[in-house]
Amino acid sequence: MLTFEQKQAIIESFPELTRKDVSMKRVNYHYEDSLYDKTIVVQHLHPNGNGFVYVAGIPGYEADERGLVNIREATEAELRQAVGDAIQALSEEKTEREPIEQTWVNGDGEKLVLKEELDAWNIYHGLNLEDSFGDYEEAVDYLKEERFKRVQGDAQ
Structure with missing residues (x-):
């Protein structure tokens, strides 16, 4: 399992994210250029290693009802992929298609x-x-x- 510091270093390697400290030593990372109201990419990264990445609607992730996936046990590659996918999803306009x-x-x-x-x-x-x-x-x-x-x- 990656340490809190390792996770922070990986997340902070994405220059488009802004760090915001929250309660109980937790940290959020926002994507301020999001095309949507949602700007939080990483939520509640905690010194114990727990945290979440917003992946709602992104294929390949089993998100909870809030659209978040837990990154406590994520490898470096998995964390990089999830953060990158989240930023990309918040950067792209969703195309509406006609219902079938x-x-x-x-x-x-x-x-x-x-x-x-x-x-x-x-x-x-x-x-x-x-x-x-x-x-x-x-x-x-x-x-x-x-x-x-x-x-x-x-x-x-």
């Missing part, structure tokens, strides 16, 4: 519509909600089990 909407039809000509809505995949029969799933693959598996096929030419 697909039409599916069965052999009898019945039509269902699969829509991505608020982090869910909903299947509609007309205006009525038929079913809802947590991810796209689950919804597609259901449709296939019910012998529906996707109408070609729909939005991806």
Whole structure:
């Protein structure tokens, strides 16, 4: 495990971060040029080695409900990667994409519509909600089990 001083040296090697001391000898590191309201990259780095890096929405990290990943046991490479990824994420504009909407039809000509809505995949029969799933693959598996096929030419 890296010491507090080693973690500090790694984090402070990123010149775009600003150190801010907080309570109980903990330290935060901010990215002042963030394109978002969120500026804290490293939160509550403590002399005992505990601390967090903000990685919300960055693939490859298992963040808690606040978007933070614990760095207590992080190696030098892992810490550098997490801090670099966090800075990059706060530097890039998020591109909004259109939600997915697909039409599916069965052999009898019945039509269902699969829509991505608020982090869910909903299947509609007309205006009525038929079913809802947590991810796209689950919804597609259901449709296939019910012998529906996707109408070609729909939005991806």
